[in-house]
Amino acid sequence: MKTKDMLQSHPRRHPLAESLAPCVDSCFECAQACTHCADACLNEQEHLPHLVACIRKNLVCADICAATGTVLSRLPEADDQAAKALLQACLTACRACADECERHAPMMEHCRICAAACQDCATTCETLLGA
Amino acid sequence: MKTKDMLQSHPRRHPLAESLAPCVDSCFECAQACTHCADACLNEQEHLPHLVACIRKNLVCADICAATGTVLSRLPEADDQAAKALLQACLTACRACADECERHAPMMEHCRICAAACQDCATTCETLLGA
Amino acid sequence: MKTKDMLQSHPRRHPLAESLAPCVDSCFECAQACTHCADACLNEQEHLPHLVACIRKNLVCADICAATGTVLSRLPEADDQAAKALLQACLTACRACADECERHAPMMEHCRICAAACQDCATTCETLLGA
C-alpha cells in the first residue's frame, strides 16, 4: 500500500499521519482476510455447522474494516466524532472476530491468519484512538 | 425495500425487528442521497469552492451509512457492541452532514433533499440505539 | 428512495435519467435482500449444507449491486465504458443469484423474496443497458 506516500503528498498535513497510515493499511488487510476467511469457512464441508458464528463475525468485521479504511483515507479532522465512533466500532469488531477465529485456529490455517490480521487491525485502531 | 418482509422470513426472530427495518431502509436511502449530493455539488461550477466541506461530509456519511445498512442486514445480536458503535458513528455522521447540507439548502435543492435523508437516518439510528 | 428527486436537482441533466433512477433503487434493494438472505441461509441449521452455493452467490451479488448503485449515483456519462461493464456484471450476478434462490424458494420465503429482488434488478439493468 502507498498510504504513507499518499499522506505526504496531500495538500493538508494531518496531525496524526504517523498512526493514520498503518491503521488504513491494516483496515484493508483485515477486510481482505475476513472476506477470504468467510469463504474458506463456507467451504469447510464437515466443519461448517461449527463455523456459522465465525462466518457471521468475519462478514461484519470485513464490512466495518472496509468502511473504516475508506473513511480514514478521506482524512477526517483529528477530532471528528463520527470517525472516532467508527474506529471504536472497528476495534470492537476486530477483537470479537479475532476471539472467534482463534478458537478455530488450531485446526484451520485461514482462521489463524485471519485472527492475526484482526489483532493487528485492533492494535492500529487503538493506537490511532489514543493519539 | 423489502426489509420488513425479509426480517419476517428470517429463521431467527430479531427482538428489535420493528426498529431495525426502518433503520436499514433509511441507511441505504441516505447512502444514495449523500453519494448523489456529492456528485451534484462537484458539478456546481461557480459554487464549488464553497461546497468542499459539504462534499467531504457527503462522502464520509455515504460510506458509514452503506456499512451500517449492510451490517444491520446481517442481523447482529441486540447487544452487539460493534453494531452499537457503528450506529453511533452513523448517527454522528448523519447529523454532521445534515447540518452542513442545510446551510446550502436555500440555494441547492439536492442539499435540501440530502439534509432531509440525513435527518431521517439519524432519527432511525437514535430509535434503534434506544430500543 | 429519493433517487428521482435527486436526479432532477442535479446541475447536469442526465440523458438516461428515466431508466437510471429505477436501476439505482433496485440495485440498493437487491444489495439489501441478498445480504439479508445470506444471513438467513446461514441460520437455516439443518438445510445449511445445501445452501452454501446460495450464500456465496448472495454475497457476490450484494457486493456488485452495492457498487453499481453507488457508481450510478455518481452519474457517469451515458457512454462510460466502465459503468457499462459494471452494469453487465450486475445483470449477470443478479440472474445467477435469482436462479439459485429460486431453487430454494418453495421451502424458504427469504429465498423467494430475494429471487424477486434479483430479477427486478436484472430487468432494470437490462433496460438501462439498452437505453
Place this chain on the structure above:
Amino acid sequence: MKTKDMLQSHPRRHPLAESLAPCVDSCFECAQACTHCADACLNEQEHLPHLVACIRKNLVCADICAATGTVLSRLPEADDQAAKALLQACLTACRACADECERHAPMMEHCRICAAACQDCATTCETLLGA
C-alpha cells in the same frame, strides 16, 4: 496483505491462484489510492476547478476496485461470468483514471502516485482475465 497465504489455506484450490492474489492486492491498493487522491484533489484550493473530472473518476474507480477486490476474495469459479465482467469494469475504470491522473501528475504528486496504482491494478486485471 496476506492474500497469498490465505489462498493457500483455502479448502478449495483455485486454478488461477497465482494471478488472483496480486490482482486482489492491487485492487485494494488502488481503492485506497483513488479514495485518497479524491480527497487530496478536493483540498487543492486554486486547482480545484480543473480537478473535477479527476475527482469523479477517482471515486468511481475506488468503488469498482473495492468491489472487485472483495468479490475476488470470495474465490469465484474461474469461469464465473459476473466476476469476469466485473474485472472488465475494473480494468476500464483503472485505465480511465490513470489517463486522467497522469495529466495532473507533473504538478501533483498524489495524482502521480494514484496513476501508478491504477496502472498496476489494470495490469493485474488484464493478466487475470487472460489466465
